[in-house]
Amino acid sequence: MPTLANYDQFSGTHWETGSVRNFFAQRGFTAPHTGHPYSEALLLGVSGGAVMGYFTFLYQGHDPQCNILTRNTFDPLDKMLSRLGVVQNVQHTAKPQRAEDILVDTLEEGQPAIVWADMWSLPYNALPWDEGMWGASPLLVYGYEPQEDLVTIADRAQVPLTVTVEELAAARGRIKKIKHRLLTLDAPVEEKLAAAVHLGICDTIKLFTEKPPKGSKNNFGLNAYQFWAKMLTQPKQRLSWEKQFPAGLPMYAGLTSAYEFAFLFGKGAGQDAERGMYADFLAEAAVLLDKPALNDAATQFRATAAAWQQLPAVLLPDEIRPFATSRELMLRKHTLFLEQGGAALEEIHAINARLAGVRNAMSNDFPLTQGEVEAFRERLAEHILVIHDAEATAVQTLQDATA
Numbered sequence: 001m002p003t004l005a006n007y008d009q010f011s012g013t014h015w016e017t018g019s020v021r022n023f024f025a026q027r028g029f030t031a032p033h034t035g036h037p038y039s040e041a042l043l044l045g046v047s048g049g050a051v052m053g054y055f056t057f058l059y060q061g062h063d064p065q066c067n068i069l070t071r072n073t074f075d076p077l078d079k080m081l082s083r084l085g086v087v088q089n090v091q092h093t094a095k096p097q098r099a100e101d102i103l104v105d106t107l108e109e110g111q112p113a114i115v116w117a118d119m120w121s122l123p124y125n126a127l128p129w130d131e132g133m134w135g136a137s138p139l140l141v142y143g144y145e146p147q148e149d150l151v152t153i154a155d156r157a158q159v160p161l162t163v164t165v166e167e168l169a170a171a172r173g174r175i176k177k178i179k180h181r182l183l184t185l186d187a188p189v190e191e192k193l194a195a196a197v198h199l200g201i202c203d204t205i206k207l208f209t210e211k212p213p214k215g216s217k218n219n220f221g222l223n224a225y226q227f228w229a230k231m232l233t234q235p236k237q238r239l240s241w242e243k244q245f246p247a248g249l250p251m252y253a254g255l256t257s258a259y260e261f262a263f264l265f266g267k268g269a270g271q272d273a274e275r276g277m278y279a280d281f282l283a284e285a286a287v288l289l290d291k292p293a294l295n296d297a298a299t300q301f302r303a304t305a306a307a308w309q310q311l312p313a314v315l316l317p318d319e320i321r322p323f324a325t326s327r328e329l330m331l332r333k334h335t336l337f338l339e340q341g342g343a344a345l346e347e348i349h350a351i352n353a354r355l356a357g358v359r360n361a362m363s364n365d366f367p368l369t370q371g372e373v374e375a376f377r378e379r380l381a382e383h384i385l386v387i388h389d390a391e392a393t394a395v396q397t398l399q400d401a402t403a
Helices: 015-027 040-047 076-083 096-108 165-173 190-209 221-233 249-263 275-288 294-309 311-315 321-361 370-402
Strands: 050-057 065-071 088-091 113-118 136-145 150-154 161-163 182-185
Touching (some): 015 040, 015 076, 015 136, 015 182, 040 076, 040 275, 050 221, 065 249, 076 190, 096 113, 096 136, 096 182, 113 165, 161 165, 190 221, 190 275, 221 370, 249 311, 249 321, 275 294, 294 311, 294 370, 311 321, 311 370
Antiparallel strands (some): 050 065, 088 182, 113 182
16 A cells, blocks of 8 residues: 655645645645745745734633634635645545545555544544544645554654554544545646735735624734733723633633644744744745835834744743743643654643643632732733734835835
8 A cells, every 4th residue: 555655744834834835845846936845934925824813712611712813714725726826636525435545546646645634533633532622624644554554644743643544534534524535736837926925915914904804803913912902901891801711710721722822723833923934925925026125024024923922921921830831831742743743642641631730720729819810911911012013013014015
């Protein structure tokens, strides 16, 4: 059975842009302006770029959650591929055996296969099983050896990941909408690249400054920073942190989930909300579009990256030891996965147990008084507005550069 013997692409850090980046590089598709494989930064920019999104969720039976978006989530994969003129070869079946046959055929043709799989069903993600939780994400399969009960995968980690044949089949078949979907890609059309880059930049500007395609204007862009700060400092508001994330376990859950989504979930090693990657995209765009002023915008987004990098220590500060411990453990777990993949599972499970212990203590041994909680939220709001101001300058510079 097939395994691509020469597969060596593990640089992609996000499910969508990372999987496409790895696929393109493995197939030898190179960008015309560099002669090298398409960078993930370029793909991020074309897919819609950087954004700020603020969402809160309260589901019965689960901890409340603060979800911070750092990249455009409005159909980024299809948008990226269609803008680049990439032909998508999609094969979809409800039958597990047919899905296996298609996967084997694809690998025997010498191509890796992009497949969609439920992240909760893949053991290397070390997510506690919950029947009510699921999430579909694309990843790259480059080896399938049933006689060894071994599937080899590229999925965010910088090393190969492995699952059993049964585990992959369960993960691919769990979610009806994307059940057993498989994708391969033709090369991008070079003549479309400049227009794709321009449209991606326009997306970023619009999501920062205009009403989003869906949802409230308070959830996206520059408004989202102001709304988040308001919810932290005006306790009588319906969606305030005082009401949604009061002192105790809810506040801890809000802070740790905000850190998880802004800095770890689908991210690489940088703790900058992907602003450094977006700045790299703008530097490439300056060449592709022959607009040197985009380098100024890149510089400004690197300044926002520096402001974002200070946020983890504001969300989970060193002086509040349980908060700092959680931040350190979460970052350690993330780093272990990126660097070691499944080889670090034992330590990752141990970290999960320690995090569960910290979480459980929050209900009866919360480290802040109500007065300290209010002062904490004020400090957090102040830093969020610092990021807002830096980002407003960056977006205005970007607008000026493309005018």
